[in-house]
Amino acid sequence: MDQSVKTRPVQSLRNRLLELLPPGDFEFLRPHLKKIKFTYRLPLYEAYKPIEFVYFPVTGVASLVNTMADGNASEVGTIGNEGMIGLPIILGDEIAPTSVYIQVPGEGLRLPAKVMRDALERRSALRRVMGHYVHAFFNQVAQSAACNHFHSLDQRSCRWLLMTHDRVQSPQFMLTQEFLAMMLGVRRSSVTVAANKLKRLNLIKYHRGLVTILNRKGLEKRTCECYAVSKHEFDRLLGPPLGPE
Numbered sequence: 306m307d308q309s310v311k312t313r314p315v316q317s318l319r320n321r322l323l324e325l326l327p328p329g330d331f332e333f334l335r336p337h338l339k340k341i342k343f344t345y346r347l348p349l350y351e352a353y354k355p356i357e358f359v360y361f362p363v364t365g366v367a368s369l370v371n372t373m374a375d376g377n378a379s380e381v382g383t384i385g386n387e388g389m390i391g392l393p394i395i396l397g398d399e400i401a402p403t404s405v406y407i408q409v410p411g412e413g414l415r416l417p418a419k420v421m422r423d424a425l426e427r428r429s430a431l432r433r434v435m436g437h438y439v440h441a442f443f444n445q446v447a448q449s450a451a452c453n454h455f456h457s458l459d460q461r462s463c464r465w466l467l468m469t470h471d472r473v474q475s476p477q478f479m480l481t482q483e484f485l486a487m488m489l490g491v492r493r494s495s496v497t498v499a500a501n502k503l504k505r506l507n508l509i510k511y512h513r514g515l516v517t518i519l520n521r522k523g524l525e526k527r528t529c530e531c532y533a534v535s536k537h538e539f540d541r542l543l544g545p546p547l548g549p550e
Contacts, residue, residue: 320361320414321387322438325543330424330431337420340412343367345479347407349390355399358415359391364473365411368484370404380487382446383408385472387539388438394418395425395435408484411473437542444538452531453490461489462499463528466509468535470518481514 323331343365350356352372360367367390369382381403384390390413393401399418424431452461465488469478485496500511508524510517518524525532 319363319386321543322389322434323361323414325434327430330428333424333428333431334416334420337416338414339416341415343407343409343411343413345407345410345481349405349407350401352402352404353400356391356394356401356418359389359394359418359421360413360415361389362386362413362472363411364475365407365413366409366469366472367405368408368487370406370487371402372404378487379490380408380484382442382449383468383488384442385409385468386474387472387543388442389435391418391421392439392442394421395439409469409473409478409480434543441539441542445535448531448535448538452529456529456531458489458491458495458499459502459527460529461531462496462503463508463524464532465489466503466516466518467521467524467528467532469516470521471536476518476521478516479514480516 323334326334338361341360343362349358349360349367362385364386366383366385368380369384370378371381372378384405389395390405393399425435452464456464462485465485466480469480470476482493482496482500485500486493489496489499500509503509503524504511506520506523508518508520508527510519
């Protein structure tokens with residue numbers, strides 16, 4: 306287990322949900338938290354199979370994926386250090402029609418699903434925090450659906466880059482064209498055009514799947530209102546993030 310988690314007198318500040326928990330609730334979870342590496346495409350749970358663990362991302366980003374009967378897959382939501390992977394457990398279920406795997410490598414904390422179920426049954430404050438997160442996540446998915454319908458590829462690309470930048474806590478991160486295409490609901494060739502446009506404007510560097518944010522303010526000016534709306538909803542329901550340790 307991560308030494309920083311073991312010795313810190315109160316909860317970790319690296320995952321937003323954990324830092325929101327009252328100390329007693331965090332202490333209930335802490336002995337069962339295990340630090341893990343989030344490698345690219347690591348599966349965290351699969352569709353219609355029992356969810357054995359929930360995960361609290363620290364720097365990686367996970368993709369919630371729905372796969373069609375013909376094998377085509379679509380990303381329907383993303384989860385970073387603002388949340389938890391394993392929402393069906395919060396809602397009293399143990400399977401889902403979607404799969405989750407890592408798209409941006411990083412680190413996170415793993416917790417047995419049974420421990421989370423026990424905590425939800427015993428601790429009302431934890432239930433309240435997790436319920437607010439489920440609501441915030443639903444709002445993010447709904448906003449993304451509207452965004453895909455109304456806004457340009459350029460605006461949506463900036464939005465996803467900003468969201469990923471917020472989550473990985475670094476100006477440089479791995480983000481493949483395959484993942485960007487899945488996130489944006491377009492072909493990889495369209496992603497290449499959009500990325501090259503942002504490169505020409507000196508907003509990002511992008512080479513072989515590695516993104517470097519050069520001008521965050523510039524990205525914020527070019528994105529649509531959906532980035533600010535989603536961020537506002539998370540802050541409204543969870544409170545503003547406390548920041549890094």
